[in-house]
Amino acid sequence: SLTDPQYGGGRSRFMEFPHVSAPHRDLMVELVSAVEARLDSCLLPCTLPPDVQYYENQSGNAQASLQVRSGHDSSPIDFVLGSWIHCQLPSGGALNITSFSAYLNPSTDAPNFLIELIRSSPTSLVLILDLPPRKDLALDPDYLQTFYEDTKLESRRQLLEKIPESQPYFSSSLYIRCIVSPTAIMTRIETEAGGVERMEEILQSHVGPVAKEVLGIWLDQCAFGEREVGDSEISYLEKRDRLIRSKTIEIDLGSSLPRLFGPETAGRVLEAMRGVFK
Amino acid sequence: SLTDPQYGGGRSRFMEFPHVSAPHRDLMVELVSAVEARLDSCLLPCTLPPDVQYYENQSGNAQASLQVRSGHDSSPIDFVLGSWIHCQLPSGGALNITSFSAYLNPSTDAPNFLIELIRSSPTSLVLILDLPPRKDLALDPDYLQTFYEDTKLESRRQLLEKIPESQPYFSSSLYIRCIVSPTAIMTRIETEAGGVERMEEILQSHVGPVAKEVLGIWLDQCAFGEREVGDSEISYLEKRDRLIRSKTIEIDLGSSLPRLFGPETAGRVLEAMRGVFK
Numbered sequence: 001s002l003t004d005p006q007y008g009g010g011r012s013r014f015m016e017f018p019h020v021s022a023p024h025r026d027l028m029v030e031l032v033s034a035v036e037a038r039l040d041s042c043l044l045p046c047t048l049p050p051d052v053q054y055y056e057n058q059s060g061n062a063q064a065s066l067q068v069r070s071g072h073d074s075s076p077i078d079f080v081l082g083s084w085i086h087c088q089l090p091s092g093g094a095l096n097i098t099s100f101s102a103y104l105n106p107s108t109d110a111p112n113f114l115i116e117l118i119r120s121s122p123t124s125l126v127l128i129l130d131l132p133p134r135k136d137l138a139l140d141p142d143y144l145q146t147f148y149e150d151t152k153l154e155s156r157r158q159l160l161e162k163i164p165e166s167q168p169y170f171s172s173s174l175y176i177r178c179i180v181s182p183t184a185i186m187t188r189i190e191t192e193a194g195g196v197e198r199m200e201e202i203l204q205s206h207v208g209p210v211a212k213e214v215l216g217i218w219l220d221q222c223a224f225g226e227r228e229v230g231d232s233e234i235s236y237l238e239k240r241d242r243l244i245r246s247k248t249i250e251i252d253l254g255s256s257l258p259r260l261f262g263p264e265t266a267g268r269v270l271e272a273m274r275g276v277f278k
Numbered sequence: 279s280l281t282d283p284q285y286g287g288g289r290s291r292f293m294e295f296p297h298v299s300a301p302h303r304d305l306m307v308e309l310v311s312a313v314e315a316r317l318d319s320c321l322l323p324c325t326l327p328p329d330v331q332y333y334e335n336q337s338g339n340a341q342a343s344l345q346v347r348s349g350h351d352s353s354p355i356d357f358v359l360g361s362w363i364h365c366q367l368p369s370g371g372a373l374n375i376t377s378f379s380a381y382l383n384p385s386t387d388a389p390n391f392l393i394e395l396i397r398s399s400p401t402s403l404v405l406i407l408d409l410p411p412r413k414d415l416a417l418d419p420d421y422l423q424t425f426y427e428d429t430k431l432e433s434r435r436q437l438l439e440k441i442p443e444s445q446p447y448f449s450s451s452l453y454i455r456c457i458v459s460p461t462a463i464m465t466r467i468e469t470e471a472g473g474v475e476r477m478e479e480i481l482q483s484h485v486g487p488v489a490k491e492v493l494g495i496w497l498d499q500c501a502f503g504e505r506e507v508g509d510s511e512i513s514y515l516e517k518r519d520r521l522i523r524s525k526t527i528e529i530d531l532g533s534s535l536p537r538l539f540g541p542e543t544a545g546r547v548l549e550a551m552r553g554v555f556k
Contacts, residue, residue, distance in 0.1 A: 136414035137456040139518055141525060148452055161448075168446045170439075174426055177460035178415040182452040240417055247419060 010046060010053025014065040019086040020096050021196070023203040024117060028098050030208075031115065031215055032082055035102060038219050042075035052272040057261045061088040064261070066269065068276050071105065076223060078105040078241075079276060087260055093121050102218070103245075106237040109134050109229050110222035111147050111181065115211055122196045125203070126169050127160070129211055130184035131218055132244075134237055137182065144182075151217050153183035156210045163206055165189050165198070173251045179244050185210070245277035288324060288331025292343040297364040298374050299474070301481040302395065306376050308486075309393065309493055310360055313380060316497050320353035330550040335539045339366040342539070344547065346554050349383065354501060356383040356519075357554055365538055371399050380496070381523075384515040387412050387507050388500035389425050389459065393489055401469045401477050404447050405438070407489055408462035409496055410522075412515055415460065422460075429495050431461035434488045441484055443467050443476070451529045457522050463488070523555035 015032065017025040036043065046053065046067045056063040064085040071077025080102045087095045099116040111131035118126040131153070137144045148154070160166055169188040171177050180186065191198040229237070249270065257266035293310065295303040314321065324331065324345045334341040342363040349355025362376045377394040389409035396404040409431070415422045426432070438444055447466040449455050458464065469476040507515070527548065535544035 136417070136518075137453075138522055139414070141453060141521075144452055144456065154452065174422055174432065174460040175415075175419060178422065182455035240414075243419075244416055 010048070010050060010065070011067055013054050014067045014082055014084065017084055017098060019063075019084070019094065020098060020117075020119065021122065021200060021203075023200045023208070024096075024098065024119070027203060027208045027211060028082075028084075028100065028117075031100055031211060034212070034215060035080060035100070035113075035219070039071075039075075039077060039080070039223065042071045042077045043069040043080065044072065045069065048272055048276075049268075052269050055261060055265050055269060057265065062086065062260045064269075066272075070276075076104050076108045076110075078103040081276070085260070089120075095120050102223070103241070104134070104222065106234045106241065107229060108222075108225065108227045109143070109233060109237055110225045110227055111218070113215060113218040113222070115215075117207075123191045123194075123199050125189045125199060125207075127185060127187050127189065127207060128169075128171075128180075129214055130180045130186075131214065131222060132179055132184075133181050134240065147221065148181055148183050151221060153181070153214065153217065156213055157183050157185050159210055160185055160187055160206060163187075163189060163202060165191050165194070165202070175247055175251060179248070185214075242278070246274070249273050249277055288326070288328060288343070289345055291332050292345045292360055292362065295362055295376060297341075297362070297372065298376060298395075298397065299400065299478055299481075301478045301486070302374075302376070302397070305481060305486045305489060306360075306362075306378065306395075309378055309489060312490070312493060313358060313378070313391075313497070317349075317353075317355060317358070317501065320349045320355045321347040321358065322350065323347065326550055326554075327546075330547050333539060333543050333547060335543065340364065340538045342547075344550075348554075354382050354386045354388075356381040359554070363538070367398075373398050380501070381519070382412070382500065384512045384519065385507060386500075386503065386505045387421070387511060387515055388503045388505055389496070391493060391496040391500070393493075400474045401472075403467045403477065403481070403485075405463060405465050405467065405485060406447075406449075406458075407492055408458045408464075409492065409500060410457055410462075411459050412518065425499065426459055426461050429499060431459070431492065431495065434491055435461050435463050438463055438465055438484060438488055441465075441467060441480060443469050443472070443480070453525055453529060457526070463492075520556070524552070527551050527555055 015029055017028050046069050048066060048068055052066055054065050064083065066083045068079055068081045070079045082100045084098045089095055096119040097116065102113040104110055104112060111133050114128065114130050114132055116128040131147060133143065135143050166187045166189045169186040171186065189202060191202065253270060253273065257269060293307060295306050324347050326344060326346055330344055332343050342361065344361045346357055346359045348357045358380045360378045365373045367373055374397040375394065380391040382388055382390060389411050392406065392408050392410055394406040409425060413421050444465045444467045447464040449464065467480060469480065531548060531551065535547060
């Protein structure tokens with residue numbers, strides 16, 4: 001069970017989100033808790049080694065936590081993954097990244113879930129919130145209709161677009177741009193003028209409600225969507241999922257982890273991630 | 279030849295771009311001329327009926343021109359398509375849309391070319407400029423590398439993004455968002471403060487040079503890119519191209535043409551377009 005000492009240490013450390021503000025932490029805890037409550041019977045405990053569930057660099061100015069829970073074979077969940085990274089910056093500030101994602105297995109073609117909050121200062125937020133599609137949407141207008149039009153995800157994107165401090169965020173990786181959906185929320189919010197208070201207000205009053213709605217859509221329509229998938233499609237999904245995951249690890253972590261945590265720790269974490277993502 | 283009276287009328291009327299400003303017209307003429315010069319030996323004359331090459335509505339406050347030139351069977355060009363639409367608005371202003379696109383056939387998998395300028399007033403421009411991919415980029419990182427990374431298209435997108443009056447444009451159609459590339463230039467430029475002069479300057483000094491560069495990349499790397507395509511891929515390309523074209527017509531013109539030109543004219547034009555796009 002999750003309260004076993006062997007798992008409990010890493011998980012409780014993860015759920016602390018110790019380096020971010022209260023509204024940021026509360027949002028992450030709410031999202032993770034909502035998924036765990038709803039998918040409880042589908043999820044196994046995290047079995048990552050303790051030194052992958054929590055790791056830091058030699059000088060102690062960078063710390064990170066990683067939790068992965070696989071789904072039972074009989075469930076549509078492949079795994080859910082949560083992480084935070086904290087890194088003190090030479091400028092005196094800190095970089096904080098918190099993320100949570102949920103991956104379905106090829107028994108369904110429904111979209112995955114992804115949220116990532118990147119804070120390079122207390123008045124800066126890059127938000128990525130999406131249900132990344134598992135098929136080529138240009139070739140499947142019905143899939144687009146079902147998961148992106150009928151669910152009115154665009155109206156949620158527009159809510160956050162309308163925040164005065166918000167502007168569209170373009171990932172520097174073209175590949176990442178290719179794997180998100182047309183309603184992906186990719187936004188940069190800067191509240192230098194309004195200060196930290198304004199950022200906390202935006203997190204509480206705007207980002208939080210939208211993130212919870214999008215997660216609710218994912219839980220209702222995707223995780224429990226009960227889609228029929230044929231044999232030929234299963235191998236297509238396996239191939240596409242596998243490629244996207246391996247490219248995503250490479251782009252997200254392949255260069256940043258060694259830089260932040262040194263080659264040895266980075267190697268250990270990346271190997272564990274590749275094991276999960278394979 | 280293009281100077282035959284039966285073709286010349288429609289073509290010269292098209293090339294007049296009679297309702298847009300000089301810098302806007304010059305840009306369109308330059309792009310069309312550059313393609314025709316470079317692809318000359320590949321292109322057949324336009325064979326659309328005269329009442330599709332030029333059409334207007336009953337009250338005469340909406341006019342449009344359409345030119346389609348198919349490629350020779352031995353060429354990689356399927357067809358090139360140019361159009362303008364002019365429509366007086368009840369407010370006293372006018373809506374002007376000019377577009378030019380080039381479609382390759384399944385003997386190559388290289389991207390197509392697309393430029394569209396939408397002017398709802400003399401100080402407003404929506405620009406869509408892209409090499410739309412012909413494959414699922416999530417599944418083909420090499421294709422992404424070849425046509426979008428190695429060609430440095432992102433740096434051109436960023437040039438136009440940096441114009442102070444520019445902001446990202448999100449198509450109201452989710453499907454259109456799905457078929458453009460990750461480096462697509464989709465931008466809305468509003469120069470109310472700087473007036474018409476500033477818009478003309480932006481067209482001449484920023485939009486024009488970038489559009490010509492992107493077209494040059496398309497001509498060099500795509501139209502004359504000499505890609506090897508296997509048999510199984512040809513049927514994939516045929517299927518994907520056909521679906522995208524039919525959805526695009528439906529979205530772009532399916533509701534707007536009947537509204538602007540009445541059901542009879544719209545029906546005639548749409549039927550001709552479907553014949554070309556099939």
